Structure formats: C-alpha cells, structure tokens
Amino acid sequence: MKYLRNVTxxxxxxxxxxxxxxxxxxxxxxxxxxxxxxxxxxxxxxxARSLANSLAVDAVEPVLLxxxxxxxxxxxxxxxxxxxxxxxxxxxxxxxxxxxxFDSGFPRELLQYCLTHDEPLMQYRTRDDYILDVAVPVLDxxxxxxxxGMSQKRVLHQQRYFSMAMLLVLxxxxxxxxLVAQLIxxxxxxxxxxxxxxxxRVPGGNLRPSEVPATGTAEIRQLSLAxxxxxxxxxxxxxxxxxxxxxxxxxxxxxxxxxxxxGLAHEILNPLDGIMECCRQxxxxxxxxxxxxxxxxxxxxGLRRIERVMRQMLVFARAPGKTPDISDCALHDLxxxxxxxxxxxxxxxxxxxxxxxxxxxxxxxxxxxxxxxLLNLLLNAADACGESAERRICxxxxxxxxxxxxxxxxxxxxxxxxxxxxxxRPFFSSKDPGKGTGLGLTVSRDLIEQNGGELVLERSGSRxxxxxxxxxxxxxxxxxxxxxxx
Amino acid sequence: MRKHxxxxxxxxxxxxxxxxxxxxxxxxxxxxxxxxxxxxxxxLDLENRVPLGSGRERTIRQLRFAVATMYSPANIFLQHxxxxxxxxxxxxxxxxxxxxxxxxxxRLDLQQADVDAALVCPGIYALLYSDPRVEILAMPxxxxxxxxxxxxxxxxxSPYYHLTDLEGDRFAYTDRESATGFVLPRAMLRQLGYTxxxxxxxxxxxxxxxxxxxxxxxxxxxxxxxxxxVLRSLYxxxxxxxxxxxxxxxxxxxxxxxxxxxxxxxxxLKRKLQQALLTMHETPHGQQLLADFGxxxxxxxxxxxxxxxxxxxxxxGLLVPNVPAQ
Numbered sequence: 001m002k003y004l005r006n007v008t009x010x011x012x013x014x015x016x017x018x019x020x021x022x023x024x025x026x027x028x029x030x031x032x033x034x035x036x037x038x039x040x041x042x043x044x045x046x047x048a049r050s051l052a053n054s055l056a057v058d059a060v061e062p063v064l065l066x067x068x069x070x071x072x073x074x075x076x077x078x079x080x081x082x083x084x085x086x087x088x089x090x091x092x093x094x095x096x097x098x099x100x101x102f103d104s105g106f107p108r109e110l111l112q113y114c115l116t117h118d119e120p121l122m123q124y125r126t127r128d129d130y131i132l133d134v135a136v137p138v139l140d141x142x143x144x145x146x147x148x149g150m151s152q153k154r155v156l157h158q159q160r161y162f163s164m165a166m167l168l169v170l171x172x173x174x175x176x177x178x179l180v181a182q183l184i185x186x187x188x189x190x191x192x193x194x195x196x197x198x199x200x201r202v203p204g205g206n207l208r209p210s211e212v213p214a215t216g217t218a219e220i221r222q223l224s225l226a227x228x229x230x231x232x233x234x235x236x237x238x239x240x241x242x243x244x245x246x247x248x249x250x251x252x253x254x255x256x257x258x259x260x261x262x263g264l265a266h267e268i269l270n271p272l273d274g275i276m277e278c279c280r281q282x283x284x285x286x287x288x289x290x291x292x293x294x295x296x297x298x299x300x301x302g303l304r305r306i307e308r309v310m311r312q313m314l315v316f317a318r319a320p321g322k323t324p325d326i327s328d329c330a331l332h333d334l335x336x337x338x339x340x341x342x343x344x345x346x347x348x349x350x351x352x353x354x355x356x357x358x359x360x361x362x363x364x365x366x367x368x369x370x371x372x373x374l375l376n377l378l379l380n381a382a383d384a385c386g387e388s389a390e391r392r393i394c395x396x397x398x399x400x401x402x403x404x405x406x407x408x409x410x411x412x413x414x415x416x417x418x419x420x421x422x423x424x425r426p427f428f429s430s431k432d433p434g435k436g437t438g439l440g441l442t443v444s445r446d447l448i449e450q451n452g453g454e455l456v457l458e459r460s461g462s463r464x465x466x467x468x469x470x471x472x473x474x475x476x477x478x479x480x481x482x483x484x485x486x
Numbered sequence: 487m488r489k490h491x492x493x494x495x496x497x498x499x500x501x502x503x504x505x506x507x508x509x510x511x512x513x514x515x516x517x518x519x520x521x522x523x524x525x526x527x528x529x530l531d532l533e534n535r536v537p538l539g540s541g542r543e544r545t546i547r548q549l550r551f552a553v554a555t556m557y558s559p560a561n562i563f564l565q566h567x568x569x570x571x572x573x574x575x576x577x578x579x580x581x582x583x584x585x586x587x588x589x590x591x592x593r594l595d596l597q598q599a600d601v602d603a604a605l606v607c608p609g610i611y612a613l614l615y616s617d618p619r620v621e622i623l624a625m626p627x628x629x630x631x632x633x634x635x636x637x638x639x640x641x642x643x644s645p646y647y648h649l650t651d652l653e654g655d656r657f658a659y660t661d662r663e664s665a666t667g668f669v670l671p672r673a674m675l676r677q678l679g680y681t682x683x684x685x686x687x688x689x690x691x692x693x694x695x696x697x698x699x700x701x702x703x704x705x706x707x708x709x710x711x712x713x714x715x716v717l718r719s720l721y722x723x724x725x726x727x728x729x730x731x732x733x734x735x736x737x738x739x740x741x742x743x744x745x746x747x748x749x750x751x752x753x754x755l756k757r758k759l760q761q762a763l764l765t766m767h768e769t770p771h772g773q774q775l776l777a778d779f780g781x782x783x784x785x786x787x788x789x790x791x792x793x794x795x796x797x798x799x800x801x802x803g804l805l806v807p808n809v810p811a812q
Binding site: 018022060061064065066067087097100102104105106107108109110111113122123124125126127130131139142143 | 508527528529530531532533534535536537538558559560562563564567584585586587
C-alpha cells in the first residue's frame, strides 16, 4: 500500500477503470471469439460432411463403373452447392485419385499431404486461404474417400469482424469509463484538495467560514459543512479564550486585592480593639445625657460597625480548600447578618430589600461559606437591579422536606434563556467588561456544594421579574423531631 | 482552453492514450492467437499441379473379372468382390472386379477381351452363343432349393394376382439383354397372346434386378420381372422384403448364369481359372461364398444346357447370326 501513498485518486480510478474494462472485454473477446470461430468451424464441418456424404453416395456408381467423367460430374455439382467449396476429389482405396475438380492437374503438395495424412479432418493454409479438408468414406470406405476442401475465409472474417466490433464497443466503453472516472475524481478528489488547501489556513486564524468551499458530492458537502462549523467554533472559542484571559487577569488582581484586604482588615482590627476598649473605658466616666456621652456612644457604634465589616472581610477572604466546619446555623441570623452587611450598599444604590427572616428553622452548614455565597448572590442582584426601574430585591427562606431553601430574586432583566446553561461556567459574565470576574456564581455554587447543598437558577417570575436563585441547605432537626420523622 | 483546464485534462488524455494503446495491442494479440490456434496447420501450395495418370494400367498379375449388372453396382461390389478376391488368391494374382453400366458393355468387354473372365446373365451367353470370340468356362450347379427363372413380382398390398392383371399398368424391366429381366417376361406375355410393347402403359429399365425390386416396393412400378436367384439373395439380406412382395407369375427354369472367358485368353490362365472355379466348393470358405449366391459348385460347361435360353432369344428375334465385332 505504500506505493499508493503518492498516487492520486484520479490515477487510481482511471487505472482501475482501464483494468476492469479491458480485462472484462478482453476475456469476453477471447472466449467469445474462440467460441465463435469454433462453432462456425463446426458448422462448416457439418455442412461439408453432409454435402460430402451426399456426393459420396452419388459417386459410388461412377467409381465402381470406373467412370471418371461421371465421377467428375458428381464432384462438379459440389461447387454449385456451396460457394465455400474450393475443391473436391475422390481418392480410391489404392491411393489413386479417380476424379477431381482442379484445373490443369492436381496439386502436388496436397497429394503428398493426403497420402501421408489419412485423416477425416485436416486443415492447412494456402497462400490466400485457410482450408478445411473433410474426407468421407465412399461405400463405407470400401472404395476410398471423397475429399471436400472448404474455405475458412468466411469464418476467419466473421471472427475478425467480431474482434473489430468488440474493439469498437470496448473503445467506446473505455472512453466512457475514463470520462466517468475523471468526473468522479473531479467531484471527490478536487474538492478534497481544495478543502486541504483551505485547512492549511486555519492555524493562521484568518479563515472565514464562508471561504470554505462547499462543492462536490453529498458526502464532500457534509465534510465541508462540518469543516465550516469547526472554523466557526474555533473562531468563537478563540474569542472566548481572549475574554477569559482578560478575566483571569482581573480575577488575579481581585485575588491579590482580597489578600491585601484581609491583611488590611487584620491591621485595622488590632488597633480597633484598643480603640473600642478605650471607648468602653471612657463610657462610664461620661456624664449621662451629656453631649460627650452621646459622642462616645456614636464612636463606639461606628467602631462596632467597622469591626463587623472588617471581620466579614476576613471571613470572605479566608483561604479556600480548608475543610468546612459544619454546624447548626439559625436561618434568621444568617439572612439578617447578610442584610446588615449589604444594606448600606443597597441603600446607596436606592435598592429596596424585602426580607422575610421570620423562620426559626436551623440548617447544617459552614456559615462563613454560605455567607460568602449569599453575599455574592445579593451583590449580583444589586448589580442586576442597577438598570431597572423598580430596583428591588427579595430574599426569603422556606422549608421544603428536609431542606432549607434561601431564595434571592431581583427585579433586573433576568438571565437570557441561551445563557442559563452557561451561567455557572467559570468566567462567564453578563456584566459589562471590567465589572465582573465571571467567578462569583462558580465560586458560590462550589461553596454551597461543599456544604452538601445546591445552588440552582430558578425560573423567573415567582415574585419579581429578574434572576431567581435558590440555595438549598440540609435542614437541622432536633433529636425528638428526628425520631418522630423516622 | 485555459492553462488550468489543460492541466486538468492532461492526465485524462494520457490515460486514454495508454488505455487505447493497451487495448489495441491486446485485441490484436488475441485475434492473432485465436486465428493461429483455430486455423493452425501446414502451408501448402495448391498452384503447383501435376497431371494424374489413368491409373488403370494393366499388369500381368491382374485377374480382371467382370460381373454383369444383375445387381446394382454397389451390391455387385459388396457381394462379388469376395469371390473375385478368392479366385485371384488361388491364382496368386491381383483381383480386379470390373463392373460395367449395363449388360451390353460387359458383353463387349468379353468380345473385345478387355476382361479375363465374366459372370454373366444366361441371356448374354445366349447372345454370344455362336460368337467364336467368347467361350464358356464353367456353369454353376445350384443348391437344391434354388432355381433360375423369371419371377413377376408385385407389391403384396396390390390387387394384382396374375400377370395379366398388370395390363395397362407400369412395369419395370432390368436390361434389354437380361434374360429374366426383359426377354423372358416378354416371352411369357407373347405366350399369353399379348403384345409386350403395348401390354403395359409404361415401362422402365432399372439396370439391375435389385433396383427393379426397389421400384416395386417404392411404388414407382406396379410390377417387375426379376431373377429368382437375385430375389432369393435379397430375401436373405432383407427378410421383411418377402412379406412386402407377391410373385404373380414365373417362367420355366433355365440354366444359371455361366462364367465366360474371351477365346483369346491364355490357355494356362484359362485352365487355372477353370480349375479354381471347379474346386472352389472344396474349401469351406469357397463353399460359403458360393452358397451366398445359391450355387453349390461350378461344373464343366454343357453347351446344351443353355439351348432353351438360346431358343427363347431366337424366338424373340434377338439373335443375329455372326454378331459383328465392335
């Protein structure tokens, strides 16, 4: 097969067509030609024997009467009976020729040949003919044999005409088959070559799908269309890759910023503790209802707020990969803390936050992780509400079987149907470039799943028209309740 | 045509050219092979011709024995060849069976000494009875159940039961010089008071007795006059023939066909030949050959035995004194 490596499809098909057509017709020509020649010759022999036997019966009496002229007359009739008879003669038992139809004597070489070859069927060539000599016995061979020389020119011509006819048919078929082979190679080979030429341009990245040729047979067209699709996908993936690279850089910067924030929070908390202690020490010494006492109280409240924010930042910036510390957590506290953390920002953007935190159920979770995820959802919701007229976020909890669900829904434009499957993919973001990292939802789902729960994008429209996410966490059951359920 | 198109077509035309070339070569080779295989043979020159001699040069070692066409030539050849070969073997000579087209030519062969001997119809002997150029050498003695006479035969399915029933119908004679095939039936008609020439509406000369029998069986003739010896021989060859024929009249019996020789034949050969004929029955082979023709043996001739036949010929006006030599 290695010899075929450099052979084109066109060459292979053309030579195959030549081999098949020539081989097929040559075998037919040879076998049919042989059969034709043989059957024609057999016909000739049958005809010659029939005529010779008839003449031999008529020749009996002239031979017995030793009447050479009467025998000649009998033989002479043969030439009238069949145009292919070249001669006739009677050779007696004593090897004497009593009569023949040759003019001017008898052929010396034929006489010698007949004397040495006493066979019923002989054939030989002359200068211009192929002769079949048929000998039949006269009076059962008692008197001798009557020989008829039949010309085989007609048989030979028939065979040659047949060969020529087959040659014409074969030539026509060969030309047709070569033409078909050429057309096949054009419709298969040429499109493949063009496709290969276009494929070489793919690494350059400057190939447009419309430049991919879509010609040839149905199979080649399918290949071309698949190639077009591949080029389209490659172009899209390349664009996404560029975008992802940009987001990676941004995420890296945010991660660095997070680490810096953690350090900063730590550095702030240390002196903050001292300041707050100072405030606590000052507070008893301030006259009640005095202006100083109110200022100290305001300072202390502000410091407590700063401390809470700093500690939230520390929790948020905690290093991932750490085994979560699962414990019972009050749903009300969880939601309230997150509301308190995000409320200033939401108020600053004019966003109304409707929260239902009346549930007293508890869930099993690592609180910092769930807080981080919930914070991400709230911040995303706040961003989504930025352009809407209503600017509202709803957050509520509910118990479903053995799960505690926390729903977050905003009044934004929602998530397009085409993006629903991609919304949890890393670096997917519907925000304007530079605003989102594309990691928020990915990290959030990861955090919730670490708690044995799930983060799901629900269908919009339950309360508001925007995006609707649900966090499901395992319900924490009292011992009595568990035994009751079981 | 653009350069690109030419480049496209170039391989195609190249293959086409090679393909056609290959095809033509293969077919020509095939044709030659077929031609040579089918029409193979030596090459002969038919134009170089030589004259052929008659091949009938007579040698002293030949015994030329003629048989009158009592049978058709093929039957004579097949049946009498063995007798001739047997006689020639006894005489240590090469036997040559001479058959002529009719009785007259056989008679002329005897008169002109073109043959050494001849087995002839008694009618020929009757014609040559007074001819000094011919002698009788031997006469056959027939088997006890065999006679030599003329039988008038008709088809067994025909309504003829007497010779006179054939009046106005078709009749087959054998030869004008045949006794049983021509002269005797006409003599029988004359004895019955009829004129032979006008008795039948149509007559034919078949040339031999077996052909006369065939003329009746094939329906070409309503009746025929044949030799009883030939008829017996045909019955033995074709047993079914007996049921197809009916004998409606028979002549008186006569002496059987004799063996004649030219008077000019050398006395030694004449003597040897006579001796061979007379002793032929002494060997089983010879006896069997004679029995096939209903002959028991050959006897020394008695000229008087053929006088009844001579009388019939004379009565018919067929004998002319001193038949001229031809």
